Amino acid sequence: DGYDFDSAWEDSKVNRREKLIMDCLTDTDSDGDIIWTDKQILSTELKQLAGFGKGGEKNFQGITTELMMKTYLVTADFHRRRNKKGAEYGMPVSVLLPPEALWGYDAITSAYNESPYESWKRIVYRIKQLYPDADKAEIIKLIGKEPK
Template sequence: MEKIDGIWYMKGKAFNDKSRIKSWQEVVELVNKIGFLPFFANEVEGFSLEEMVAADFWWTGIASEDPWEWREIIARSKEVAYGKFFDKRAGFISKEWLPIFANARRDGYDFDSRYADGKASRREKMIMDFYMQENDEGDIVWKEDEILSTELKKLAGFGKDGAKNYPGIITSLQMNLYLVISDFRRRTNKKTGNEYGMAVSIMQPPEVIWGYDLVTSAYGEDSTKSWEKIYNQVLKLNPKVEEKDIIKIIGKKPS
């Protein structure tokens, strides 16, 4: 998006541009081809879904043409990962690149180990405790519950009289690939059973969706090497981009 004379405009291609992306399936195909893609325009020119679709098709509510609707369909499909992965903003990661991102962002830590080593906050644990439980052998296993993020906020102890900054903590957990958005659903009126309002996200650990072995398959690699793979892929896609702009999108190299 860009602001012109106080008005926000979407970047993008003309309707008659044959190169524009025309469906959510084409988005998935592209993400699987290049590895990952931010949702909105950013510091790396041309590296976003926004710049690849028709600028006039946003927020029409028509699922066949509206990229805002596509994000719901893509998250629900589980064909690629969707969440706030790029500078705290939304984007997509292919299943092939998901382990590389997980290793670079987590530095090889499962969440319980990360918290035990003092690298995760108490408020992050309040949320992740909803998803984790110990089995009879004392090992951590993941619950497969699907719950609206608005309800998760209450269950995890956030809100008016509880912990603060729920949106920021949820974003942090997505940035570190401990949570992804797996679906969107409308809230339901308890009396009538009718849906209402805007769609609300459902978040789950990627291990629940694609399995622990896949998500953690790059743990044996040094996290800096995983980060360098991500960096070099962006550079490959846009050789003229400056280093600071890549780092803005993918984050700093693990120390």
């Protein structure tokens, strides 16, 4: 809807638990302006930092999924946890970041006025660049059919 997260918060379009998570991913500069952190925080660590889990807030997975569906969060990478000696262990865990931290604020806000169809076409074009052998049916299965 053309809202950055802060505007959505000010207009009550996101909830308090979403704000708890997003606040862990922002800093402020010397002018007090919000800057999006690009710190590689594992989602398991983000859960604790935001106060979710035992004795705290509930439904971390549901809230992060909602933030991802609203495109306020994206999966930036996967990392394995490290033990006290620094050795990796276990299954990889996602690193969640705001898209602004990955691609820059200007790149994100430039797409605010884009129609869903225009966005869909750009996604299809990019997938075809990355995977030239993918056919249209496979792409549609991945991203969904053309919006009306």
